[in-house]
Amino acid sequence: MPQQTRQAARGGAEATPPDSGVPLVLGMPRPARRPDRRAVHWWLTQNLLVVVPVLAALAAAALTPDAPSWLWTVLAVLCPVGVGYALLTPWYRYRVHRWEAGDDAVCATSGWLTREWRVVPFTRIQTLDSRRGPLMQLFGLSAVTVTTASAAGPVTIVGLDKDLADELVRDLTERVRALREDGT
């Protein structure tokens, strides 16, 4: 049944030989390129900036003379969880996050517990935003957001080297404009 539907759809769409092209079983998209290595440090810093103050505040509260005793239990549970989250998720993210500007489309994957991939064809791109927060600037990173007409589907690629990001935006802009000119 799946074989048939696939054949029918492909056959109607273009003249690709039926045995090449798409493999029968497609895995989740896995674009070719990874974010910059410095992105790990950026994520790590971000996590620590959240986790450390929270734990410190809890510890300070627990150390006050008339603190309830259960606060220590909470701290004992939260400490390993928080530190584990802060130290491990950046590496895990680095394994999951990928991106690629292919021949027709941009693709990016993201997330750690909940994973997500997004694909946008060049012909539908409306704006390209490159964003650099203060922390990103510290690590020389940049994020590129590709926006379409849909309210639900911007593709964001984080943790790019800033020169690479600029080049990507330039390159994509040129390609999209070229497509637009001979397309319509």
Add this chain to the structure above:
Amino acid sequence: MSVRTPVLDAPDKEPPTAEQPWQRLHPRMIVVSVSWLVGPAVPLLGAILVARDLLNSHGLIVLGSYIVVAGVQAGHEWVRYRTTRFRITDSQVELHSGLLFRTDKSIPRDRVRSADLTANPVHRLFGLAAVKVGTGEHTARSEDEELVLDGISREQAVQFRALLLGRGAGGTGGEAPALPVPLARMRWSWARYAPLTVTTFAGVLAVVTGVSKLLDTLGLDVTDSGTARGVWDWLSAVPLAVAVAVVTLVLLTVGVAGSLVAFTEAWYGHRIEREPEGALHISRGLLTSRSVSVAERRICGVELSRPLPLRLLAAGRLSLLATGLGGRGTQFPGTLGPAQLIPAAPLNSAHQITADVLDEAASPITQAVLRGHPRPALRRRLVRGCLLAPAGAAALAGACAAAGALPWWAAPVAAVLAAACGAPLAVDAYRGLGHALCGDYLVVRQGTFVRRTVALRRDRVVGWTGRQTYTQRRAGLCTLTATTAAGKGAVRIRDVGVADGLRFAEAALPGLVAPFCGAPTGPSEHRDKP
């Protein structure tokens, strides 16, 4: 720090060549906008006339502040009238307004996607209307660009809309003006479905609370009134079952009457027409008339939604998916957004109208053979219906029991009841899942309390998104989302098998997703050719 590169409108940025004259709002608008002050004025002046000789300083202050408010409002409106100018040039629609804070808005004409005409009763009394021009484009800050002209004469508004949408649809030369083709109109028999909506219960609640609030404000205690006391005495005298039946009947009557009134107000004079240039024109409303025009190229598909009670009666509601229509705020259940095509109607009519609106021989919703989702999707629904919902119910009942409001056995009973309702609903939800490709459309069905079937044109899909939570990853499922410029911006296919979903995405828009899925053959060999 952030840099934005607009890709769309970079090449053409030339100033308008032909100088069009600026136009103004209609001066009667000033009267319309102060008209809400008439309401309080009537009792105020009446009271003053009746009790002329009793007029004290308190009354004078009230009168004075009323005059000041009226003056300020009229002045504000006069300034708005004097400072607001608009015009349609060859390339764009421009609106300038404001005295201290000037706003200059302009929308390129080729980006105008809808022109929505509304007139509330006061507007209609003075022959005015408001026009909302939408582009349907969401910027990264996710605001819909739009431009509102509140208070131009009705003829001007109709002209304005024809001008905008006629040009937008790509001008059909100078043929003789053809008449619009009627596609559908409201039938009074559809009113029988009106009471079957959630709004009926909400309406009853609103009436009851409203009345009690009013009595409270007026300082009337119901128990003082003789009639109320009589009714209460009678109710306590008859057997309990009869009393409950009578009260239910009364509330039901109120609810049904209210929903019928609401139905009439919203749908009176409803008709769908196709204008000669191809635009779809929907108009309806008894007191507040609204009419929407959607250029043909903006139509992306339809959504058929069938809440549980309507499903029992083979009826459904139909909404239009079109860019520039029905974004946030207009689509939550119960409200009649501009995107709704017909009220709850028999399925046959809904399918017929779907086919007419989409300009197809038959509705893709009836044509599509939906493909079900894998078993793990059922397991996920059963877990929700038979474990999570009962646990939630038990926790709630347990909390009440702990507070002493309910006996101890309430918690297990609540859990069993929730599971008994949850299991069939879960199975129903699983049976409802389905997706298919049907000609130019992708058809997706899901939902159990409200079953929604969406038919979306393939070429209106602007991207694909896949999402996997941890449990979905374990079960080999994902939620596939087709993003589009219409409606809420996304059509979700929940809990589809990963390989199945990707094959579907690839079949809908060939060559988009597959290159990234680690296809063993080099992707670029096949993709370069058109």
